[in-house]
Amino acid sequence: MELDDRGVYLLSHLGYHVADRFAHDLAPLGLQPAQFGVLTHLARSDGRSQQELADQLGVHRNAMVGIVDALEGRGYVRRARHPLDRRAHAVHLTESGRTALDAARAVADELEASVLTPLDAAEQASLIAMLHRLVDHAGLPPGVHPALRTRLPRV
Amino acid sequence: MELDDRGVYLLSHLGYHVADRFAHDLAPLGLQPAQFGVLTHLARSDGRSQQELADQLGVHRNAMVGIVDALEGRGYVRRARHPLDRRAHAVHLTESGRTALDAARAVADELEASVLTPLDAAEQASLIAMLHRLVDHAGLPPGVHPALRTRLPRV
DNA sequence: TATTGTTATACTCTATAACTATA
DNA sequence: TATAGTTATAGAGTATAACAATA
Numbered sequence: 143m144e145l146d147d148r149g150v151y152l153l154s155h156l157g158y159h160v161a162d163r164f165a166h167d168l169a170p171l172g173l174q175p176a177q178f179g180v181l182t183h184l185a186r187s188d189g190r191s192q193q194e195l196a197d198q199l200g201v202h203r204n205a206m207v208g209i210v211d212a213l214e215g216r217g218y219v220r221r222a223r224h225p226l227d228r229r230a231h232a233v234h235l236t237e238s239g240r241t242a243l244d245a246a247r248a249v250a251d252e253l254e255a256s257v258l259t260p261l262d263a264a265e266q267a268s269l270i271a272m273l274h275r276l277v278d279h280a281g282l283p284p285g286v287h288p289a290l291r292t293r294l295p296r297v
Numbered sequence: 298m299e300l301d302d303r304g305v306y307l308l309s310h311l312g313y314h315v316a317d318r319f320a321h322d323l324a325p326l327g328l329q330p331a332q333f334g335v336l337t338h339l340a341r342s343d344g345r346s347q348q349e350l351a352d353q354l355g356v357h358r359n360a361m362v363g364i365v366d367a368l369e370g371r372g373y374v375r376r377a378r379h380p381l382d383r384r385a386h387a388v389h390l391t392e393s394g395r396t397a398l399d400a401a402r403a404v405a406d407e408l409e410a411s412v413l414t415p416l417d418a419a420e421q422a423s424l425i426a427m428l429h430r431l432v433d434h435a436g437l438p439p440g441v442h443p444a445l446r447t448r449l450p451r452v
Numbered sequence: 453t454a455t456t457g458t459t460a461t462a463c464t465c466t467a468t469a470a471c472t473a474t475a
Numbered sequence: 476t477a478t479a480g481t482t483a484t485a486g487a488g489t490a491t492a493a494c495a496a497t498a
Contacts (some may be wrong), residue, residue, distance in 0.1 A: 145337060146439050149421065150315045150409045152428035157312010159435055160305045182300060193479055202467075207481060229474045229479040254305045260430040266304065269427050273307035275415040280314055284301050348456060357490075362458060384456040384497045 160257060167249045171242055172216050176201065176209055181218065181243040184235040189222075191230040200283070218242050315412060322404045326397055327371050331356065331364055336373065336398040339390040344377075346385035355438070373397050 145151050165175050173181075179199050184190065190198075196206040210233055213219040218239030224230040235243070258266050300306050320330050328336075334354050339345065345353075351361040365388055368374040373394030379385040390398070413421050 146429075146432075147425070148405060148409055149413055149425050149428065150319060150405060152425065152432055153308070153412075154312040154316040154319070155437055156428060156432055156435070157309045158316070159437055161309040161313070164305060164309070191479070203478095203480070204467080204482085224479090227475075227479075229472095231480075250303060250305060254303055257308075257431060257435065258304055260434045261427060265427060269424070270302070270304050270307060272416060272420060272424050273304065273311060274301075276412060277301075277307055277311055279415045280311065280412065282310055282314055346456075358455095358457070359459090359490080379456095382456075382498075386457075 160253070163257075164250065164253055167253055168246060171245055171249070173242065173246055174209075174212075177213055177218075178243075178246050180206075180209055180213060180233075181235065181239060181246065184219065184233060185240070185243055188235055189224075189232040191224055191227070192233060193230065195233060213239070216242075311412075315408070318412075319405065319408055322408055323401060326400055326404070328397065328401055329364075329367070332368055332373075333398075333401045335361075335364055335368060335388075336390065336394060336401065339374065339388060340395070340398055343390055344379075344387040346379060346382070347388060348385065350388060368394070371397075 161175070168175060168178060176199065180195055183195060183198050192206045192210055193203050195210075196203040199206075201209075210219060210221065210231075214221060216238075217236055219233050220236055221231040222234055224232040258269075261269060316330070323330060323333060331354065335350055338350060338353050347361045347365055348358050350365075351358040354361075356364075365374060365376065365386075369376060371393075372391055374388050375391055376386040377389055379387040413424075416424060
């Protein structure tokens with residue numbers, strides 16, 4: 143049995159490749175995958191505290207400081223007073239953050255199309271459905287995974 | 298479009314998870330993924346130099362020193378004089394190295410079965426065939442991928 | 453002059469702890 | 476006493492450079 147015939151090998155190989163390409167394609171927008179993750183969460187529910195964001199992304203709150211710093215430095219989010227807890231910051235998506243998120247999503251769509259090119263529409267749907275079942279079975283929490291944790295594109 | 302519906306997201310999420318579990322399951326054998334990779338290559342063609350092994354695994358020769366050190370320390374390989382080049386070492390798989398490799402392959406088989414449990418035999422074959430096509434299309438070199446580069450199981 | 457294996461160094465990342473201000 | 480955010484520190488991991496032996 144060759145390495146390349148194992149599903150686990152193919153999955154991890156392809157998974158790393160895709161995560162790597164995503165980080166690389168995202169770089170021109172000044173975004174890292176983890177930062178994209180934060181923008182995504184904020185788009186669904188704005189004004190989260192850093193601790194909440196950290197929990198949702200599966201990172202430590204210490205690391206979230208730097209992520210929010212970077213996003214704020216680019217004007218993609220702003221820290222505001224939290225209405226219920228004066229210890230916490232309410233992190234808000236700005237207009238340019240919204241624009242950046244849309245651009246990042248376009249990058250993800252292009253990558254998706256590029257990676258899945260060899261499959262026709264029915265095959266793509268079938269693949270995604272099967273991957274979904276595997277993810278569910280593995281008990282992986284939605285929206286949180288190690289590739290989003292850090293990772294700069296290597297030059 | 299939710300994150301979880303993207304193929305690229307599912308692929309990277311699952312890929313990282315599988316690589317992580319493999320490293321974890323391999324640890325009791327005293328092997329890291331990269332070391333498993335070296336044993337696999339030696340099983341196919343014994344007596345390679347460290348430089349050749351480094352090329353095949355996609356790591357730097359400096360890093361191969363430590364990998365071979367670890368394998369030699371456990372008695373899984375031995376460094377011998379290279380018949381053609383006195384600068385180089387010929388790395389040979391030992392009997393216990395062969396045993397360890399077989400055990401590691403069993404670990405990989407168990408992981409494969411565990412991960413793919415939700416799919417019936419036909420679906421598994423279909424998934425693997427599609428992944429194969431995606432890997433080929435992405436131009437990923439066989440037998441070399443980042444997850445095999447290092448990675449200790451996190452406690 | 454280039455290459456193999458090796459070692460040492462520097463750099464990056466990550467994880468932990470510690471501090472403050474609130475609760 | 477516990478928690479949110481922050482900062483500093485230490486530890487691990489990785490990459491780069493430099494060296495001796497040989498080609």
